Amino acid sequence: MRVLGIDPGTAVTGYGVVRREGTGIALSECGVIRTKAREPLASRLEEIYEGVRELIARHKPDAVAVEDVFYARNVRTTVVLGHARGVILLAAQQAGLPLHEMPPAVIKKAVTGTGNATKEQVQFMVAKLLRLKKAPEPADASDGVAAALACCMAPVLPSVADALAALPRARAMRT
Amino acid sequence: MRVLGIDPGTAVTGYGVVRREGTGIALSECGVIRTKAREPLASRLEEIYEGVRELIARHKPDAVAVEDVFYARNVRTTVVLGHARGVILLAAQQAGLPLHEMPPAVIKKAVTGTGNATKEQVQFMVAKLLRLKKAPEPADASDGVAAALACCMAPVLPSVADALAALPRARAMRT
Numbered sequence: 001m002r003v004l005g006i007d008p009g010t011a012v013t014g015y016g017v018v019r020r021e022g023t024g025i026a027l028s029e030c031g032v033i034r035t036k037a038r039e040p041l042a043s044r045l046e047e048i049y050e051g052v053r054e055l056i057a058r059h060k061p062d063a064v065a066v067e068d069v070f071y072a073r074n075v076r077t078t079v080v081l082g083h084a085r086g087v088i089l090l091a092a093q094q095a096g097l098p099l100h101e102m103p104p105a106v107i108k109k110a111v112t113g114t115g116n117a118t119k120e121q122v123q124f125m126v127a128k129l130l131r132l133k134k135a136p137e138p139a140d141a142s143d144g145v146a147a148a149l150a151c152c153m154a155p156v157l158p159s160v161a162d163a164l165a166a167l168p169r170a171r172a173m174r175t
Numbered sequence: 176m177r178v179l180g181i182d183p184g185t186a187v188t189g190y191g192v193v194r195r196e197g198t199g200i201a202l203s204e205c206g207v208i209r210t211k212a213r214e215p216l217a218s219r220l221e222e223i224y225e226g227v228r229e230l231i232a233r234h235k236p237d238a239v240a241v242e243d244v245f246y247a248r249n250v251r252t253t254v255v256l257g258h259a260r261g262v263i264l265l266a267a268q269q270a271g272l273p274l275h276e277m278p279p280a281v282i283k284k285a286v287t288g289t290g291n292a293t294k295e296q297v298q299f300m301v302a303k304l305l306r307l308k309k310a311p312e313p314a315d316a317s318d319g320v321a322a323a324l325a326c327c328m329a330p331v332l333p334s335v336a337d338a339l340a341a342l343p344r345a346r347a348m349r350t
Contacts, residue, residue, distance in 0.1 A: 042268035045261055069254050079244050082257025083264065086220055090262050093217035 004061040005148025008084045016145025049087040064092040065100040065151035110150035179236040180323025191320025205316045224262040239267040240275040240326035285325035
């Protein structure tokens with residue numbers, strides 16, 4: 001099972017691809033999709049959409065895990081973030097992939113054991129769980145990896161069970 | 176000049192296509208893209224995206240006018256609406272079309288003369304300006320038409336001037 005995890009953002013969208021390997025989990029790739037602040041929103045959305053489509057084409061994940069909107073931020077920022085999430089969900093849907101949406105606190109809890117972990121704690125545990133010498137940089141990339149890890153590590157949650165149940169269908173739609 | 180106006184919504188996205196005809200403006204088509212509430216958000220976003228792409232392919236507009244988010248609503252609703260706007264902006268961007276984003280009050284003012292007009296006033300003026308026997312139904316369709324009208328009727332606004340300036344490029348990108 002291979003999962004693409006995404007931490008959406010209009011300026012920086014973090015991502016990570018992890019795969020189950022025997023009894024452990026290994027990192028395939030992580031990084032960020034960066035857009036230019038001076039570009040119009042529509043053009044930045046296209047870059048994010050193309051970036052996610054390219055990742056799906058390259059890694060052929062079995063599921064996509066996307067961090068949910070964090071509502072405590074500034075409303076305007078949150079709404080613009082909604083635009084970015086929209087084109088990410090669209091890319092996953094078009095690839096016929098099961099989608100796993102998780103609030104930041106659920107991802108943090110799955111990876112560190114506590115829902116209000118700091119960015120540093122998340123980075124530390126991401127490195128630990130994947131046996132990396134140091135945590136992925138920038139923190140957005142770590143957050144993308146954390147989303148993928150949370151999806152892999154919680155196969156008892158109903159939503160992941162749904163994702164697993166949907167796998168043969170998703171594979172069929174790709175071929 | 177032909178303009179596609181859109182009033183975004185996850186459940187109902189209203190649209191209208193208007194064209195300049197001599198000294199007046201005529202309606203080419205209007206309607207709504209309706210999605211099912213029981214479908215997952217990603218699937219609804221795909222329907223909206225495909226619907227807008229189909230409208231662009233059929234009418235070959237010179238510009239797209241999209242109603243801006245109205246921030247006074249419930250925050251969660253507004254963020255979900257942001258997702259829908261995201262895939263609409265993406266469709267316009269992919270077609271290389273100049274995009275004209277307008278707050279609801281600006282559209283209302285352009286069409287009725289007042290920024291706090293009621294839905295009924297907007298519908299009345301849309302019918303009047305386009306010499307229709309009755310206003311487009313549902314109100315979402317009228318709102319889509321109003322966005323297109325506001326874009327057509329306000330060629331002195333800088334953003335529309337930008338849109339007009341960008342037209343040859345947009346045409347070139349389409350051919």
